[in-house]
Amino acid sequence: xxxxEQSPQFLSIQEGENLTVYCNSSSVFSSLQWYRQEPGEGxxxxxTVVTGGEVKKLKRLTFQFGxxxxxxxxxxxxxxxxxxxxxxxxxxxxxxKLIFGTGTRLQVFP
Amino acid sequence: ETGVTQSPTHLIKTRGQQVxxxxxxxxxHNTVSWYQQALGQGPxxxxxxxxxxxxxxxxxxxxxxxxxxxxxSSELNVNALELxxxxxxxxxxxxxxRGNEKLFFGSGTQLSVL
Numbered sequence: 499x500x501x502x503e504q505s506p507q508f509l510s511i512q513e514g515e516n517l518t519v520y521c522n523s524s525s526v527f528s529s530l531q532w533y534r535q536e537p538g539e540g541x542x543x544x545x546t547v548v549t550g551g552e553v554k555k556l557k558r559l560t561f562q563f564g565x566x567x568x569x570x571x572x573x574x575x576x577x578x579x580x581x582x583x584x585x586x587x588x589x590x591x592x593x594x595k596l597i598f599g600t601g602t603r604l605q606v607f608p
Numbered sequence: 609e610t611g612v613t614q615s616p617t618h619l620i621k622t623r624g625q626q627v628x629x630x631x632x633x634x635x636x637h638n639t640v641s642w643y644q645q646a647l648g649q650g651p652x653x654x655x656x657x658x659x660x661x662x663x664x665x666x667x668x669x670x671x672x673x674x675x676x677x678x679x680x681s682s683e684l685n686v687n688a689l690e691l692x693x694x695x696x697x698x699x700x701x702x703x704x705x706r707g708n709e710k711l712f713f714g715s716g717t718q719l720s721v722l
Contacts (some may be wrong), residue, residue: 502650504650521681523657527656527706528708529707531710536714537717538715539713539716540612540698540700540713540715540716541651541698541711541713542713543711545712546708546710548708554640559709583705584648586650586651588650589707590706590707590708591707594664594707595641595656595664595705595707596641596651596653596711597650597653598643598650598652599650599651600649600650601648601649605647607657
């Protein structure tokens, strides 16, 4: 059973388009992280959100934690080829170990 | 650069063999977590070691075992390899191993079981 479901699974867009990736669960998480992973590398942390309703911005990336702390979204404005990669959400329930989502593979074409 | 190094980078084994993967954690970190990542999917938690003791285990059979050394480096051992064990194995280090901590990942070991 996958606790964190991401959608869409694949996304292929043109440079300059906007996109949103969703991370959903039926469980409540005390915090949620977003990672990006490039081919041949391990995931790299982008952001951590801990408060229900929290919104964090990282340049063209906007992250939101749901009010009930069961879901999150990642919005990218004006995507660029450098944004290409596998985007992973990961949740923690109190002191439990980090659980990763199913992943969203993004391809941005010039 | 995360400071976490894994070896080897690639490995090819046959079904039934045993394999040992190694990980050196980032300086100052005493916790190492191991994850298995199938192609195009999210990493699955195998187990975590904190100060040389196992500190949590995911849904993996006993033929997946581990070890952490006094310098906090770690090994992942897999016995009786199966075809489905083919995956990228990721090691991550952190300060305390709590779920809300930032994990620093190595580049992984790509294991192929034929």
